[in-house]
Amino acid sequence: MVNIDDFVKRLEIILDYYGLNASSFADKIGVQRSSMSHLLSGRNKPSLDFVMKILDVFPEVDLYWILIGKGNFPKSENETLEFEPKSDLKTEDSPASFNQNYSGVDLFSQLNYEEEKPVIKNSIETKKQNITFEEDEIEKIVIFYKNGTFKAYKP
Incomplete structure (x- = not known):
């Protein structure tokens, strides 16, 4: 889950880095100025569309950094984010792994209803x-x- 206060702090870092105020940033990514104001004040949460617009206009912003603070800003070309699964998630050694549940049936083939x-x-x-x-x-x-x-x- 995205912590709104931390997200706003990272958004302010982006504004400072590019030397933009909230209005010019909103214009640049194509959102309403009021949306930016509401987000910075903590009134609204960022939508996926909002985050994707930031990533489209500013490719130096890393998705994981803007959302959860993992990684760096600006992101480097050779940077990769290590993901470690939680211990309560099932792994390949688990008895209910994906391969054991997969029946091999083509789920997208057309059914024949003529018989009915x-x-x-x-x-x-x-x-x-x-x-x-x-x-x-x-x-x-x-x-x-x-x-x-x-x-x-x-x-």
């Missing part, structure tokens, strides 16, 4: 036979069209 249609059709035909109408029972007839429109008729 006759069963559904027979069920509908059976229900139609059991329905009887008398003229005085019909209140309204509604016709639905494929384009999403409908017409209602009252006899």
Whole structure:
């Protein structure tokens, strides 16, 4: 989770580094000045869109540095962030590893529903036979069209 106070401090470091005030920074990354003001005051939290705009305009800003303070600003070309998984996360030696749960089934292949249609059709035909109408029972007839429109008729 991003600590807002720390994020604002890192944002102020960026402003100082480039010699920009909040208004010119907001204009440069393409956000409203009020958004920048609300963020700096701690009223609002930074959105992902806001952070991505900073990274697009200022490539020297490291994603992990701006979000959680890991890494350096400005980032160096040969810098890599070491990630150590938490001890409570499952590893490859764990009994429930990914490879053991993977069944090899193609999840994106198209399903064939042709076999089910006759069963559904027979069920509908059976229900139609059991329905009887008398003229005085019909209140309204509604016709639905494929384009999403409908017409209602009252006899």
